[in-house]
């Protein structure tokens with residue numbers, strides 16, 4: 001098959017190492033489905049993640065990036081359950097396996113869910129990573145409840161946009177943050193308020209909240225413990241929060257693939273509560289340009305690749 005692969009990170013965040021080339025056809029292992037890829041998506045920083053070995057520590061380069069995508073099941077490995085050949089599916093792959101930037105991907109069947117019927121393959125590919133990361137941040141780790149106030153740092157991005165929608169669905173009051181240029185987009189996605197975190201006084205503008213969900217990191221994360229109410233929580237997908245406070249919970253986590261949670265998200269997409277946020281679409285052959293554009297051009301939402 002044809003795939004995008006990378007030997008090891010080099011140059012700007014590894015992006016210059018991406019090569020569009022022939023690769024071995026993936027074989028579905030026990031519990032896997034083989035999916036013909038219709039669309040794939042990625043996180044701009046994923047080439048910097050420590051995923052160039054498998055879980056046993058063996059070098060697995062060259063690897064295929066793009067942890068999420070959509071497509072059609074064309075074969076099943078022994079014991080694969082919950083999907084059938086011909087199903088239209090989407091999903092998030094274990095980051096230690098080859099991803100979706102290819103014509104075919106072998107993925108654990110339990111990581112897949114039926115593609116929402118209300119969106120096409122390109123839109124569906126934009127959902128799993130952002131949807132599952134935000135679902136797990138808000139509900140598994142943040143314990144968000146109706147009536148609480150939440151800050152989403154980076155609310156104009158792929159992860160943050162879906163977080164705003166999920167939190168509104170859960171009955172929270174949502175303050176989205178980002179650069180001033182993201183204001184209109186964040187309010188359109190559904191945030192109740194927007195705060196520009198490039199202003200020095202952003203902490204005062206936010207006030208005290210029950211939960212902070214951070215998808216920016218750096219100085220924004222460092223200043224965030226101060227805006228959490230006693231008994232509240234700070235959840236970051238960027239780095240472990242640092243604080244002396246013992247009256248708040250702090251969590252840093254890496255998202256897990258989950259077909260079960262993705263099924264719940266499928267229902268929210270089909271009822272219009274969660275919408276895909278596709279900022280740009282590139283042919284798979286132009287994956288390098290796509291990674292570079294998403295990393296440097298402030299493209300809102302997700303960038304999608306089509307084989």
Ligand SMILES: NC(=O)c1ccc[n+]([C@@H]2O[C@H](COP(=O)([O-])OP(=O)(O)OC[C@H]3O[C@@H](n4cnc5c(N)ncnc54)[C@H](OP(=O)(O)O)[C@@H]3O)[C@@H](O)[C@H]2O)c1
Pocket residue numbers: 042043044045046129133153154155156157158159160177178179182197198215216236237238253254255297298299300301302
């Ligand atoms: N731990 C996990 O499991 C996990 C899973 C998924 C993603 N992530 C991480 O989450 C982050 C967000 O992912 P994404 O796909 O949503 O990326 P994204 O689409 O680029 O979104 C990031 C958003 O934050 C904004 N932003 C970044 N730095 C900022 C700053 N200093 N001040 C104000 N706004 C800033 C960006 O604005 P501009 O575009 O204008 O810069 C963008 O709107 C990534 O770093 C990724 O590595 C972690």
